[in-house]
Amino acid sequence: MAALTSRRRLPRLGKASPIRPRYLPTLLVLPAFVVLLAITIFPLLFTATLTVLSWELTTNAPARFVALGNFATVLFEDSRFWNAMRNTAVLVVVGVGLQVILGTGLALLVNRVRRGRTLIVSLLLIPVMIAPVVAGFQFRMIYNDQSGPLNYLIGLLTGGLWHGTAWLADPSVALISILLADVWQWTPFMILIVLAGLQAIPEEIHEAALVDGATPRQQATHITLPLIVPVIVIGILVRMMDTFKLFDIVYQLTAGGPGSTTETIAYYTYLQGFKYFSLGYTAAMAFIQLAVITIVARVFLGYQKRTQNRGSL
Amino acid sequence: MSGVRRVVPGALIMIALLFFLFPVVWMVLTSFKTQTEYFANPPLFLPHSFDLKNYVNALAFPPDGRGGLQGLRDSLIIAIGSTAASVVIGSLAAYGFARFRTGGENLSFWVLSTRMFPPVASALPLFLLFRQIHLLDTHMALIIANTVFNLPFVIWLMKGFFEDLPMDLEEAALIDGCSHFGALRRIVLPLVTPGLVATGLFSFIFSWNEFMFALLLTRNEVRTLTVIVPSLVGGHEILWGEVAAVGTIAIIPGIVLATVLQRYLVRGLTLGAVKS
Numbered sequence: 300m301a302a303l304t305s306r307r308r309l310p311r312l313g314k315a316s317p318i319r320p321r322y323l324p325t326l327l328v329l330p331a332f333v334v335l336l337a338i339t340i341f342p343l344l345f346t347a348t349l350t351v352l353s354w355e356l357t358t359n360a361p362a363r364f365v366a367l368g369n370f371a372t373v374l375f376e377d378s379r380f381w382n383a384m385r386n387t388a389v390l391v392v393v394g395v396g397l398q399v400i401l402g403t404g405l406a407l408l409v410n411r412v413r414r415g416r417t418l419i420v421s422l423l424l425i426p427v428m429i430a431p432v433v434a435g436f437q438f439r440m441i442y443n444d445q446s447g448p449l450n451y452l453i454g455l456l457t458g459g460l461w462h463g464t465a466w467l468a469d470p471s472v473a474l475i476s477i478l479l480a481d482v483w484q485w486t487p488f489m490i491l492i493v494l495a496g497l498q499a500i501p502e503e504i505h506e507a508a509l510v511d512g513a514t515p516r517q518q519a520t521h522i523t524l525p526l527i528v529p530v531i532v533i534g535i536l537v538r539m540m541d542t543f544k545l546f547d548i549v550y551q552l553t554a555g556g557p558g559s560t561t562e563t564i565a566y567y568t569y570l571q572g573f574k575y576f577s578l579g580y581t582a583a584m585a586f587i588q589l590a591v592i593t594i595v596a597r598v599f600l601g602y603q604k605r606t607q608n609r610g611s612l
Numbered sequence: 613m614s615g616v617r618r619v620v621p622g623a624l625i626m627i628a629l630l631f632f633l634f635p636v637v638w639m640v641l642t643s644f645k646t647q648t649e650y651f652a653n654p655p656l657f658l659p660h661s662f663d664l665k666n667y668v669n670a671l672a673f674p675p676d677g678r679g680g681l682q683g684l685r686d687s688l689i690i691a692i693g694s695t696a697a698s699v700v701i702g703s704l705a706a707y708g709f710a711r712f713r714t715g716g717e718n719l720s721f722w723v724l725s726t727r728m729f730p731p732v733a734s735a736l737p738l739f740l741l742f743r744q745i746h747l748l749d750t751h752m753a754l755i756i757a758n759t760v761f762n763l764p765f766v767i768w769l770m771k772g773f774f775e776d777l778p779m780d781l782e783e784a785a786l787i788d789g790c791s792h793f794g795a796l797r798r799i800v801l802p803l804v805t806p807g808l809v810a811t812g813l814f815s816f817i818f819s820w821n822e823f824m825f826a827l828l829l830t831r832n833e834v835r836t837l838t839v840i841v842p843s844l845v846g847g848h849e850i851l852w853g854e855v856a857a858v859g860t861i862a863i864i865p866g867i868v869l870a871t872v873l874q875r876y877l878v879r880g881l882t883l884g885a886v887k888s
Contacts, residue, residue: 320792323708323712323792323793324708324711324712324713324714325708325714326708327704327705327707327708327712327714328704328705328708328709328714328715328719330701330704330705331701331702331704331705331723331763331767332705332715332719332723334701334759334760334763335723335726335760335763335764338734338738338756338757338760339726339729339734339760341737341741342733342734342736342737342738342741345737345740345741346733346734346736346737349736349737405624405625405628408621408624408625408628409625411621412621412625417874419625419629420874421870421871421874422629422632422633423628423629423632424870424874424877425632425633425636425863425866425867425870426632426635426636427870427877427881428817428821428863428866428867428869428870429636429821429863429866429867430820430821430822430823430837430838430841430862430863430866431821431823432823432838432841432842433639433838433841433859433862433863434635435842436639436841436842436845436855436856436859437635437636437638437639437859438635439845440635440638440639440642440852440856441634441635441638445651445653446650446651446652446653446655447655448634448638448655451653451654451655483631483632483635486632487632488881491877491878491881492878492881492882492886495878495886496886530886533882533885533886534882537881537882537883537885540728543730544730544731544732546731546732546823546824547823547824547838550823550827550842551841551842551845565730565731565732568732568733569732569735569824569828572732572735572736573735573736573739573828578736581736582736585730585732585733585734585736586733588730588732588733589729589730589733592728592729592730593728595728596725596728599728599885600721600724600725602885603721603724603883603884603885604717604721
């Protein structure tokens, strides 16, 4: 079904080509360029100017120039910001880690299925295609401590010794509950792309190894693993970037609570901007997030460039 | 031994299927339950009957006065509008990048990098801009926001599809006197149609599932299904059955398209970084 990226180098109409049109290349790209420029560069510049202002829409006080004051406050005085950063880091490291481990394991299993694989993959992929807010709603029902199926199941399995807890209201587990909902939604994504990596390994390599007397274990560690690692890395990078922006599920499940125990950085920024209307402060936080995500994005883009230039991962 | 080897993987896959499908199945079943059924303790798995009362209530008589049908309409208008816009603008640009390397590698990678932009960082400036030009709470606001966020995706995916086509056909058409635009319309577009459809369906789903911009840029006049679901959960009395009905309606396009799009999912979900 799948083949790992193998892009033939295509002859392109170079500058010298007599059939290269003069204006068409620019005209084709222009509309997209203008739209993206207007809607990304404008917010960027606007946000940049906001960062140096103290501008509270909730009061009638005029905007005040504070230079780098907003950044200083965010980074050195706002423990709620660091709390949100830590929560986000837990979701990125532990959550994405779980998705990778579970996803790779399940992909290896599904890869061995001979009949009905398409159906299994289709069914496994349903969580990925669901709106995160709806996924959040599903878990609201499942985690419900009165009539939810999770606590009922726990009661059954422990023979009535433990009846679970209030998964979303208990500060010690609320973040884990969010993490599990996210793992539920995105593990299938990892299954899917690891599976694509596995199926791109040509059968002949395994046959050749078999002829040379390689044991199954040797085949796994010397053939399968090295060949799927690049795909897994791409999966990790995509998931890291998305998890860093995690908002919908938090909004739906806990609204950052209890207290601020489950606030992610995206959710806290939303609160500052759209509940407290601290424009300058929000802009400063937005810029810090931009800086963090740029680092991950650069690695991802580097991978993409390598794919582009070498013809394969 | 070999029996165990064969049974264990199968059993694990079954457990995985159960785990990944249960929350969805539970919501769909809840959408048919009456109030006493969904508050039952111990929880009731199957509803007594599969009547559509919750669906009728949620669609025709939304608990908060606005919802259901309006949400369905708004979600459709926005998803179709932004899909059309991003596919048209995006494919043209993708063709330029694929065939003429417009702007070189840097421009196309700049386009891709705009996709990584955290939405929450651009939400505030967009909000203030749209307020200034009176676009808040309109379909157009969300069509624009979603188009911008889908454009890099469409461009990169379509760029890959165009690059997969051999150049020979276009060159033959050009030599036979076809214009560049004619070659694009008569030769390239028909060949790239499956990719175009897949890309379009992806952007449809992304817009359909989008929540943050819908929450921040619209309020009363326009309310997508993704905004309605949490708004119904927030109140003191949660109408689980009705919300589950809205949720079930909201996930139908995704499930249908997951099946239709299976061949393209890997490519789509990794922005073309991994191809199938």
